[in-house]
Each structure stands twice: as C-alpha cells, then as structure tokens.
Amino acid sequence: MTRRTVRLARVLSTALTAGTLLATAACAQEGGRDTGASGVSASPAAARQQTESPTGSPTGSPTGSPTGSPTGSPSGTLSESGAETALITAADIEDDWTQVKDTEAENWHDGLLIGKVDVSDFLSAKTDAADCQRLMDSLFDDDLLGKPSGANALRGFTQDDSRLLYQVAAYDRTNVQDSLEWMAKLPQECGQFTMTEDGEKRTVQVTRTDVPSVGDAREAVRISVSGPVDGTEATLTLDVAAVRVGDNAITVTAGGLDGDEHDSVVSAVKLGTQRLQDVLAGKSPAASPSQFD
Template structure:
C-alpha cells in the first residue's frame, strides 16, 4: 500500500501489569485453620505472579491488550510490526470526495459512502471507542492486517454493524475524486465465521493509480461484536484480498476476547 502522513489516530492502549488475585474460603470448627490457610495462600509467590483479569464485562486496557491476536492466530507468513508502525498505516487510495452525481435518487447514500472511505483511512470503522482499546498490525509481503479490540460501553456498536450491513446496497459502486484523480470504489458483502453476538464483513476495492501506474487496492473489512466490545479487522493491499486470514483472525480472536471477558487468561496459541 502507498503511505501518507497519518491523521490523528486513537492512542494505542499499552499493556498494564496484571496483578494476582487469589481468594480462599474455608470453614473449621474453631476458625484457626481457616485463617492459617488463607494467610499461606495469599503469601504464595505463584499467586502473586499469575496474571488474571476481572470477570466484569467492562473491558480494561490490560484486557484489550491481552485479547489481541498473535502471529500464531493467523498462520501463513504474517509478521507482527511495532504498534507505532501499525497506528500510522493509512493508504492514500482511500482519500477522496465521493461524487454525489452517482447518487441521483438517493443522495443521502453518498454520505454513507464518504463515511466508509474516511473510516477506513482513519481506522475507526465502528466509530471512536468509548472505553479501552488496543491494536496490532501484521505484514506479509505487500499486504497488511490491522487488528483492533475496543470497548463501546457508552455507545452501541450494533448501530455501526447495521450501518456496515447497508453499504453493499448503498455503495455498490461509486466514484471518488482526489485532486482531479478519479477512483472507482466497489463494496461487496462477504461471509464470516459464526462467532460473537453479531458480525458484518465487506470486500472493498479501490481502482486508481499509484505513482502514475494503474493499481487496485483490495481490502477485507470485518467487525464482530461481543457484548459492548468489538473486534475490527482490515486486511489486504495491492496484492489482493486476505479473506482466509481475516476469518482465522476472527475465529481465534473472538475466543481470546471472550476469555478475557470471562476473567480467563487467553491461550498462548490457538488449539
């Protein structure tokens, strides 16, 4: 993908040190045995070192970081990049003003198509998170995969999923212009694994030029809601779509998020 200086992006959630939590409950006739066992347990070095997460449905910064996928979750030859690199990924082919003349009978749809382009460029497909968030990026050749976990506890991610579901009809095919350069954009619905509480997938292609050479940007875009939290994945590039990798990321990543929400530590690698 071609690059351009980034717009402001969300601050990447940093991993927080997770403390140990150990509770014991026991009863004895005189009460002395109970107190002794509790004291020994709380003093255990293993108990202090074992990371755990609150079972509360409110996602924490540490939980969002723990829910991110790893290279093992998407196989192939993906290589993880630094978070500071991934947060600055923006493709110039996504910059442009939607041509309203393409929407003669439904001009309001042009605003939705503009929102799609802008949100893909800014990496906020579901809107800005209202709670904790974290992201991780991977590279494979000229393709990139950006994976994000975020909490929308004060907004409704389902509204954004419903908006995504409407785009293949509203934005089936349209043009966008950037400084006299015209680009053709097509939006198609894709199928996703049956994970989470709700999900939507899109295949977005943008035909334009890069360094005066015709080029086609192909992006697989997907989002999965788990309660008030959500996963978003954007993958692809000038080499074509990354449908299989996106599905693997969602299958393994949703399980990681569900584990974190249940107060469990996600497995080191997929089973």
C-alpha cells in the same frame, strides 16, 4: 503535534515499486486530520467524524441488549490490560504474517482511500453518498465502528505487500450495534461509486463477504479501490470484518495491492473473538491456536 506530510504520488509509487502499501503519517493535528498527502484537505465527512458520534446514537448506556444477542454472553468490563491480552498474535492468523511495532501500526494510512465521493452516482444521492464517504474516511482513519468509549488496543502485521490491522475496543453498545447495521447496508448502498482526488477518478466497489458466526453480531465487507497512480493503474483490495461481544468489539482490516486476504481475516475473527470472550470471562486465552494443528 504537527504531522510530517508525504506527497501522495511519491507514497503510492513507492507502494508499487518497493512493496510499501500504506502511507505513514504522524500525530493528527488538533481539530482535523492530515491526509498524508501534501496539499490534500480532509473530506467533509472526515472532518465531521473528528467531533461527531459515528451513528448519531445516544451516548448513554442502553437499556437491555439488541435483539438476537445470545444469552450468557460475556458482560465484563474491558480494561486496557484486558484489551492488550485479547489481541491476536501472528500465530493466530494463516500464512506468513510478521508483527510490527504498535507505534508503526497506529500510523498506517492508505492514500488510495482519500477522495470525495461523486454524489451523481447514487439514486438516493445525499444519503447514500454520505454513507459511502463515511466508509472511505473511516477506513483511512481506522475507526470503522466509531471512536471507542473505553479501553482500546491494536496490533499490526505485514506480509509481502499486504498489511493486517487488528483492533479490540470498548464501545457504547447502542453505537457499535448501529455501526454494524450501517455496515450491513453498504454493499447495497455503495455497490459501486466514483471518488475524485486531485482531478483523478477512482472506482470503488463494495461487496459482502462471510465470516464465522461468532460473537453477538458481526458484519464483513470487501472494498476494492482502482485508479491511476503516477500513470499506472493500481487496485487496493481490503477485507474488513467487525464482531461485537457485549459492549466490546474486534475489527480486522487486511489487504493490499496483492489482493485477497480473506482467509487471514476469517482466522483473526474466529480466534480473536474467542480471545476476547475469554478475557471478559476472566480466563486466560489459549496460548496457541488449535485450528492449524
């Protein structure tokens, strides 16, 4: 199915003037991805991600569990209906978020994330640059933990010029744990670097953030991307968190041109993890959050 493309300059100009954060694209073309910008090709890392495992880990089920996983963790198989039930609602996150149609959230892509990482910024050039390129590509493609191996559901929310995307999915445990360990290295390996797109340079900063100690393993980072958009400087700030629960995980990405949405990410992580644990244990998630009562 062919995507209808939109020029990057027009998309991001609209983001600045009319509050539209993300460039909307349609279905991915077979064998690659459309960037949402006319004439822009996918980066090498993005092209590889369409067919490769995100970590290079074996695809078979692992034996045992990663060190440090608490005993008694939910081990049920996540079904498609279970993944849908485990999704958060607008009542589960702070502030004034509005849920959007799932089809709209599936097609959110931000043009400021497009670009080729400058290898010269790194001491361990090829290795670190590849990890940073993978980060930017996976943020654009909404597959930070790699491709799910089973059930998968997502939900999107908007608030002024910010957006929040929440995903629940089943993975191979080895692969998703490797992805979390990869995330843990990003603030050190990708602290600050430069991306180039159509001759324009963008500065990217990656820092570590904190989220509640929930689930079996978790990681969180903040990504800030600054660069010119039609001659005007713009900064996109995204808070990203992922939590593993058994062979499953939740991923939260929130932010925009307005900046900090960390509190909403913390709320989504705390309540979302509990919802997923309840579903895996065969329980009905709580109808409304208690932390805001």
